[in-house]
Amino acid sequence: MELKFTKMHGAGNDFIVFNAIEQDLSALTADDWRALGNRQFGIGADQILLVEKPTIAGMDFKYTIYNNDGSLVENCGNGARCFVKYVYDQGLTQHLANTREVAVQIATGTMVLKLNDDGSVTVNMGAPGFVAADLPAVVDGLPTRAQAEDTLYEVQLTHGERRDISLVSMGNPHAVQIVTDVDAAPVLTEGAELEVHPMFPRRVNVGFMQVMNPHHIKVRIFERGAGETLACGTGACAAVVAGIRRGVLTSPVRVSARGGELSIAWAGTGEPVLMSGPAVTVFDGQITI
Numbered sequence: 496m497e498l499k500f501t502k503m504h505g506a507g508n509d510f511i512v513f514n515a516i517e518q519d520l521s522a523l524t525a526d527d528w529r530a531l532g533n534r535q536f537g538i539g540a541d542q543i544l545l546v547e548k549p550t551i552a553g554m555d556f557k558y559t560i561y562n563n564d565g566s567l568v569e570n571c572g573n574g575a576r577c578f579v580k581y582v583y584d585q586g587l588t589q590h591l592a593n594t595r596e597v598a599v600q601i602a603t604g605t606m607v608l609k610l611n612d613d614g615s616v617t618v619n620m621g622a623p624g625f626v627a628a629d630l631p632a633v634v635d636g637l638p639t640r641a642q643a644e645d646t647l648y649e650v651q652l653t654h655g656e657r658r659d660i661s662l663v664s665m666g667n668p669h670a671v672q673i674v675t676d677v678d679a680a681p682v683l684t685e686g687a688e689l690e691v692h693p694m695f696p697r698r699v700n701v702g703f704m705q706v707m708n709p710h711h712i713k714v715r716i717f718e719r720g721a722g723e724t725l726a727c728g729t730g731a732c733a734a735v736v737a738g739i740r741r742g743v744l745t746s747p748v749r750v751s752a753r754g755g756e757l758s759i760a761w762a763g764t765g766e767p768v769l770m771s772g773p774a775v776t777v778f779d780g781q782i783t784i
């Protein structure tokens with residue numbers, strides 16, 4: 496089967512984007528997503544994004560996301576920005592010519608994406624969630640500590656040290672901790688351990704943030720199903736939300752990831768998180784699988 500794709504990235508978080516409206520990808524399996532995402536034997540990407548027809552009235556598109564380990568996921572923020580640039584560049588929507596906004600259906604609901612005049616994209620990511628069971632996270636018996644509006648859960652690692660983590664759902668699950676020096680943080684080892692910690696039955700994205708000042712953080716995210724990436728949109732949102740709830744950040748917040756910068760605004764509980772940042776096309780290609 497011959498498939499056309501576009502390689503894109505948002506702040507270095509990279510994607511293979513398929514038009515699944517004009518191409519039939521229904522026979523592809525988790526093994527195929529894994530093979531396509533493989534950096535040695537495939538195209539290589541952190542996630543694979545499908546542009547599909549919506550099944551909910553009023554939506555322009557359905558947005559489906561796979562990690563490069565083949566797992567289907569609920570949300571991808573950097574991918575959402577690339578998604579809107581893709582449908583605009585490919586002429587798949589008339590809406591953008593007028594309002595420059597599209598409404599997309601995702602696994603957990605809907606999302607509005609706006610293409611800005613400078614080519615950047617703003618995504619309304621919806622309201623974050625904090626109920627452990629919803630992430631899901633099993634927190635029974637874990638020591639907790641209140642910090643401002645947040646609840647910190649004390650998690651024990653195998654080497655004996657403990658970490659205070661905030662739990663945030665951006666549609667997908669995030670465990671966020673504050674570190675003093677993000678460049679020296681043990682992202683690969685502790686990220687890999689926490690991703691599959693028994694308290695997270697569906698695994699988790701692990702965020703490490705260094706607070707530079709109340710309006711600026713540096714982050715590194717060990718993504719569920721992809722390992723450490725150069726940026727993670729939902730991870731950046733989760734870090735900002737956790738920092739605001741802990742009382743150490745004030746909206747809006749500039750987020751510096753290793754692959755680029757995002758800007759995140761959040762007005763508090765029940766309000767949506769607004770994320771702005773770049774969306775870049777790298778090349779178009781065709782692959783036989």
Ligand SMILES: N[C@@H](CCC[C@H](N)C(=O)O)C(=O)O
Nearest residue numbers: 571572573667719727728729
């Ligand atoms: N890169 C993403 C998040 C992709 C999904 C995540 N790895 C998960 O499994 O939940 C982003 O930009 O948000």
